[in-house]
Amino acid sequence: MQGSYSKDIAHFHIVGINYKKTDAAIRGSFAINQSQYQHLLEDAKAIHMDDVFVLSTCNRTEIYGFADDPQQLVELVCRETNGDCNLFSQLSYIKSGEDAIRHLYQVGTGLDSQILGDYEIIGQIRTATRFAKEHGCLGGFQERLINSVLQVSKLIKNETGLSAGTVSVAFATVRLLESKVPDILNKKILLVGVGKIGRNTTKNIMDYLGVKQITLVNRTTTVAADFAGQHGLRYAPFEQLAEELEAADIILVASNAPEPTILPAHFTNSSSKLIIDLSIPFNVAPEVNDLPHVELINVDELSRIQDETLQMRLQEVPKAHAIIGEHMTEFLYWYKMRKHAVVLKAVKDKLHEIHTKEIQQQKNSAQYNLEDVEAVSSRIIQKMINLMAGKVRKETDKSDQYIAMINDIFETGVNQE
Known part of the structure; x- marks a missing residue:
């Protein structure tokens, strides 16, 4: 209900x-x-x-x-x-x-x-x-x-x-990498999370930057394996995430975990990293940005990158x-x-109710004649007129409006001037 x-x-x-x-x-x-x-x-x-x-x-x-x-x-x-x-x-x-x-x-x-x-x-x-x-x-x-x-x-x-x-978060990632990593063809890229955003971003990087040195990691390994097979990329099981984080130069995080899965402990003794967190909520702990050898960028910063097409x-x-x-x-x-249809249906139901009651009353009468349809119809019409007249008498301040509406609906041709 x-x-x-x-x-x-x-x-x-x-x-x-x-x-x-x-x-x-x-x-x-x-x-x-x-x-x-x-x-x-x-x-x-x-x-x-x-x-x-x-x-x-x-x-x-x-x-x-x-x-x-x-x-x-x-x-x-x-x-x-x-x-x-x-x-x-x-x-x-x-x-x-x-x-x-x-x-x-x-x-x-x-x-x-x-x-x-x-x-x-x-x-x-x-x-x-x-x-x-x-x-x-x-x-x-x-x-x-x-x-x-x-x-x-x-x-x-x-x-x-x-x-x-072409303006999207995925393409903004490409623009960012263009400006920050001029030698990107020599860099190892890791994508964590092979959902829609991760796939779109990867495709943009491959199409616009010509990069193929990308490794995929996903909680469900078959998802990563399927996408890697379609595009000639490498994948690794989620259990090897720590090793892959250590080996990567650029890390794209597009997973949908409720809590951060990329932690400062992953980078204690690592080389310099550029991490782009595309996840909401964040899947990279904010403390990672405190590490001097790690640069962390999130989706809000990405969205500020303007394209000439804007x-x-x-x-x-x-x-x-x-x-x-x-x-x-x-x-x-x-x-x-739709609202009018509801009202019209209610009017139809009301007419049907009056009709049914009138017929039943006549059937219960000893004088009822099945062929006397005209008399029954007249009584039904009169009951409807009585209903409308009663409403008009009751709502005196709106009576003129009601009469005008009835006149218009039934197209009586009566001039009320």
């Missing part, structure tokens, strides 16, 4: 934190992994909130859903994460109704991304909402909204230059907003018509 607020757009909220007010360390404390996401959805359903989904990426943690009070959404997130709920409330933003809908369009199209036009976010939204739907927590409203956002994202990508050029993307923002505005108007029209 859903709460009575569920169909009221005013009770649709988004609560979240993102890169604009929080650093990666704080975002990491509120990141939600798949297991936590499942528990959160179970908690939501337990309190009859079954139209909810969570978007947790390296740049944001946001929860979307219907609730009497947005604080209910805050509590769902905080119960599953390690962060302080008061801190989340202080740093978070809350949007409701049409503002919440507009925000989702902007997030889904890369307009709200740390790197403008980032197209990866739409895939993350698709994954997050699919998971919510599989667990019974995505209702008709949000499913329709997500489909509209997916469509708009595709249109903006195809019809504007908002996502043109200026061109900025020129495309008005076009993107125009496309969003058009499709958001269509979505809101659908929402209003």
Whole structure:
């Protein structure tokens, strides 16, 4: 069962934190992994909130859903994460109704991304909402909204230059390595974590820098072995992580462990290292940066690397907003018509109820004649007129509005002037 607020757009909220007010360390404390996401959805359903989904990426943690009070959404997130709920409330933003809908369009199209036009976010939204739907927590409203956002994202990508050029965290890593490591072809690179971010970063390094001296380490060795086999790279079992860290010159960390797995102890007697932590939460202990022979860079620092295509993307923002505005108007029209459909169905049910009662009363009467349909119909019509007239008499301050509406609906042609 859903709460009575569920169909009221005013009770649709988004609560979240993102890169604009929080650093990666704080975002990491509120990141939600798949297991936590499942528990959160179970908690939501337990309190009859079954139209909810969570978007947790390296740049944001946001929860979307219907609730009497947005604080209910805050509590769902905080119960599953390690962060302080008061801190989340202080740093978070809350949007409701049409503002919440507009925000989702902007997030889904890369307009709200740390790197403008980032197209990866739409895939993350698709994954997050699919998971919510599989667990019974995505209702008709949000499913329709997500489909509209997916469509708009595709249109903006195809019809504007908002996502043109190559600007992403993976490519920012390439730019960083270009500037910091001119002799990179002679360096040994280690990737820890062969998930999507790790794979994309590796592909970018190979494509743009021509590097092939890359070793892959993943908790599930078969994942590393498969990717290594596809691209002619070396892999090693997770049990050999310490040795591989010792041997590498450049270390890319893109794992998703809840706690840091790369520690100062790994580098006590090592050579100089450049470590790039692409993980949220961080998978490299911050104390590693205190070592004089180690340089540690995280995703926030990477995202500050600007590409020349960003200026061109900025020129495309008005076009993107125009496309969003058009499709958001269509979505809101659908929402209003959906509400009208509910009312019309209720009217139909009321008419059916009157009809059934009238027929039953006639059947119970000794004078009932099955063929006297005209008389029965007349009585039903009169009962409807009585209902409307009673409402008009009762609501005297709105009587003119009611009469005008009835006149318009039934197209009577009566001039009320």
